[in-house]
Amino acid sequence: MAAAAPQAIRSIGRREAARLEAVSVTLLLLAVGFALAMFGGLVAGDADFFRAHASAWVSALLATPALSVFVRRFGRAPLGDWWRLFWSAGWVMMAVHLWWGLGALHQWDAASVFQRQGFLVAAPIFLIQAIWPLDVALAWTRRDWARAAGGYRWWQALAGLAVFLTFFVSLVVFRNDLESLVLGLVQAAAVLLAGLLRKLDREGAA
């Protein structure tokens, strides 16, 4: 019993170190992505246009690990710190995208987004601007965020699906440029791979 205490302390220490590592890596990726998206605008033809697009690309990149973890673990294993941190970082960049896309390009005229992009693209974008931050907020406030149950579980699944589909439609279906298409395909491939691994996990367990 006396020997178990230091072991538990060591275990907590390891968990804290792992958490710190997750925070450090995610925050660094977020910072680098944010800086590249913003400073890249200085060398691009149109700073606002570039920033609006690049922030969406970085959001998609940051959301990809979270979506992959989610697909592989949801309902099976705790989602974990990596999911929560990447999921949150992805949303932060989506908020940055909203600032440049809606604020700079559309001068906060939401109706014009529907007018120019069509309902099929505009509606999901606005929808995830509501769903995603709510899901992130729940992930940081609910105790059962890692192993959701009941209605919250359905909510998490819906939020994950909504974000993935929005990225897929925007980046792949309505590909505006090569960068978007590549990023969309990479994200879709990562999610697909996670799904395959999940299937293999189940078959292995059986």
Place this chain on the structure above:
Amino acid sequence: MIRKIVNAGGIVLALLLIAATLGWLWLERSWSRWDRPEGPLAETGYQAFTHGAFGLEALPVKYAAVIDKVSAPAFTTTLEDGRSPWRTYGFITDESGKGGDSQLCQSNAENLLPHGFAVTNYLPQRAIQTPLKFAALTCASCHSGRLRTAEGLSETITGMGNPELDVIAFGDAVRNAVLDPSLTAGKIMDAYDQACPNDRTGFFTRQVEKLVMSAWLSGIRSQTGSETGKYGLPYHGAQMKDAADIPAGPGRTRPFRSIVRVALNLPGEENYAYSKIPAVFEQRRDLRPRAQYDGSVRNPVTRSFIAVYASGASVLALSKPEVAWDVRTAAAYTEELGLSIPVPSFAETFPKHLPDPTQVEAGFQVYKTWCADCHGYRPVGGGQWVAEGRWIHRFDYLDGRGGGPKLGVDPARVTFRYASLLPLSIWATLPGSGPAVAAQEQRLRDAGAAAEKAGEPALAWFWQQQLDGFLLAKRQYRLGHPLYFPACPSGQADCDETKLLASAPPCSEDDPQKCQLTDEVAYYNNPVPELYLRAPFLHNGSIPNARQLINLEPRPERFCRGENLYDPDALGFVATEPGPDGRCDDPRVAFLFDTTELGNSNRGHDFPPWDPKTLTDEQRSQLEALLAYLKTL
């Protein structure tokens, strides 16, 4: 422990990077802060016209202050004759001696840069604002001038074309300078620090300035270098004033060569559509329903947009609220300049050369016989221009279609290659909103399909390129470009933009008068207020003064241009004769204007159609009277 430190370090680094990025964005907002000026049009319009931002940033101010030190070979023409580089290119500099000895520095740039230069924070083309100040051209750089007489220089007159400005040569000098492989931001900053030791900035600002200048230099060098296939290598030294190399010369531009290059991305070297820098007085729509010598533009704002776009302003820069406001306000200013905004009259400028009132009266009758049908008139004694006449506000077709008077002037301005591609291309340069954007896309597609159907695959490819560019621009300007046309005036709720689209190119209207942009092979008859400030005459500036224009004297075949003296009695410039060797040896009037060259013809516009060599006394008397009346316009 090490892992912990590394991770903690990573977090600190990330937070610092985020803070730095946010800090930059905050600074960007402070650099780009702009409050719309308020006040009467005469005041705000003048400010916009002479000090506004138009996306025509030429050089960083710190570089402009030391061009003679770090880029002397690029800017020197060898014809300075003691003049500053600015003055050699014809810019209006302070020659009063008040500030003549002062070194241009960033702190005094607004006063010491030549007239018509603004100081802005915009990075050229990209229109990002940074702490680095740029010297930028405005409307007034080209459309302000002074008259140089034996007695001295007149005050600067806003609205007249600058007859001495060699803007194409200046452009070549800038291209030459930035292509210099040995030119670096460090070299410029060091030279500037030596020239302006009291003009130091803080460490952070200096580092940012150096970084931005470095980025500007690298960007403009790369762009200029990549465009040599289209523009050729720039001329230098004495070539700058040699008509064989730069055939436009002082007081003229090649606007259609420029617009063909920027709007169509096609070469314009074989374009001989020379144009004198025009006067921009009394441009109000009822007096001048169509702008340009060829009447190709209907709206003054569109005219101003095309002018700055052809001069090098990017579509992006023109979308910035400040720039778009300046374009609109400067255009409105030209509509009122000479009407509610006063312009010095001939009598005010030359009180010792007042015409005889009896002659003016007689001259008015001659004018009514020979000129008023096309130009309208101003009543003797003054008052507003009367835009009435049989042929005023009409296209005068080169082929005689429409039955107007045979002008017979140089046709190169309206017959150049690619002219027919311009209206639709220019219109689609600025994506509209609502029905306009759909119409623009459809008409570009239709043009491509029509070219295909007509068996012109290369032309179909051209329209495909235009369409691709348009689709990208459409995504950039989601709400429509602020200068797109035709657009309903703000606040006019009952205006239907769909109806306006009938006037957009290619016009569905049968009457080209209603069309926003045209490519008629014609010149357009407009009023000619402030005529004494319109010399040299004809659209290509091939006739130095009005005596020659009305055939009271023979028109010179060859003459030298530059700092020509103004002769109030002849109502125009003294045509300096070339030397016996046929060259213009005076470095101050070094450009040889040869009217036998393509695009330079001084023929035509013979009203009245009398030969100056065989004038009767009666004819001479009538023409002297006409000249007297012209001085009152």
